[in-house]
Amino acid sequence: MGDAIFRQRSGVLGVGIVSKCGLLTPAQLAGLGKLAETTGCQYCKMTTRQTLIFLIPSDRLEELRKGVAALGLRIGVFGEIVRNVKACAGNKDLCQRALSDVFNLGGELQDRFMNRPTPRDFKISVAGCHRGCTDPYCADYGIVATGEDTYNIYLGGRGGSRKPVHGTLIAEGINGEGAVALLESILKTYTECAEPKERICNTIERVGLERFLPSEDFLAKYRSREESDFLSFAGLGG
Ligand code: SF4
Numbered sequence: 001m002g003d004a005i006f007r008q009r010s011g012v013l014g015v016g017i018v019s020k021c022g023l024l025t026p027a028q029l030a031g032l033g034k035l036a037e038t039t040g041c042q043y044c045k046m047t048t049r050q051t052l053i054f055l056i057p058s059d060r061l062e063e064l065r066k067g068v069a070a071l072g073l074r075i076g077v078f079g080e081i082v083r084n085v086k087a088c089a090g091n092k093d094l095c096q097r098a099l100s101d102v103f104n105l106g107g108e109l110q111d112r113f114m115n116r117p118t119p120r121d122f123k124i125s126v127a128g129c130h131r132g133c134t135d136p137y138c139a140d141y142g143i144v145a146t147g148e149d150t151y152n153i154y155l156g157g158r159g160g161s162r163k164p165v166h167g168t169l170i171a172e173g174i175n176g177e178g179a180v181a182l183l184e185s186i187l188k189t190y191t192e193c194a195e196p197k198e199r200i201c202n203t204i205e206r207v208g209l210e211r212f213l214p215s216e217d218f219l220a221k222y223r224s225r226e227e228s229d230f231l232s233f234a235g236l237g238g
Helices: 026-038 058-070 102-113 176-193 200-207 216-221 225-233
Strands: 005-007 013-018 044-046 051-056 124-127 141-147 150-155 168-174
Touching: 013 058, 026 051, 026 058, 051 058, 102 124, 102 141, 102 176, 141 168, 141 176, 150 176, 150 225, 168 176, 168 225, 176 200, 176 216
Parallel strands: 124 141
Antiparallel strands: 005 013, 013 051, 044 051, 141 150, 150 168
């Protein structure tokens, strides 16, 4: 594990820069442009995980580090850890289709979990509606908003491989607090059950999904207000 800094075959360094859910303020954008020029950056590359790669000469790394921190951004992480959270710009200002404020939920998840050691790299994706622009169905832990502070959770997906795997729906209609609590519990189970360097989809295949499923009590405790109202309306309790 370590910082997302990779020496390219040409000798230049590729340095991954992370913001909150891929969003930049105008000041950050302008600051990055200036930093690209002063650090001799050849190109800036946008990645599918919402990071920005600066390709710089290796002797400019410290200068870039300081500049990135001064802009309130951070260098990404790599290895057997929780990666930066890929979350869509889903809130009332940022996407007209957003059903919930996933921008803030994504930021909270990133602050809390990014860089935490895991048996193998662990990717979290959050989407503000079922369209899933951030690929939550192929993430290790995918969160999809279905209403105001109401989420479905998918576990054990895997993208970016020759054998892509769709995650399995493991919880429906829980609130954001529940999505965070369930992730805590899943990371604990994953760490206890996994073989070294085993991706969670393979751990699930080996030990069974049941080990990871939330209990009925958990689901009831974190049921969203919208889901509770619906169940009451349908005469199903809640
Ligand atoms: S997943 Fe939905 S809310 Fe998020 S960016 Fe895509 S369309 Fe908008």
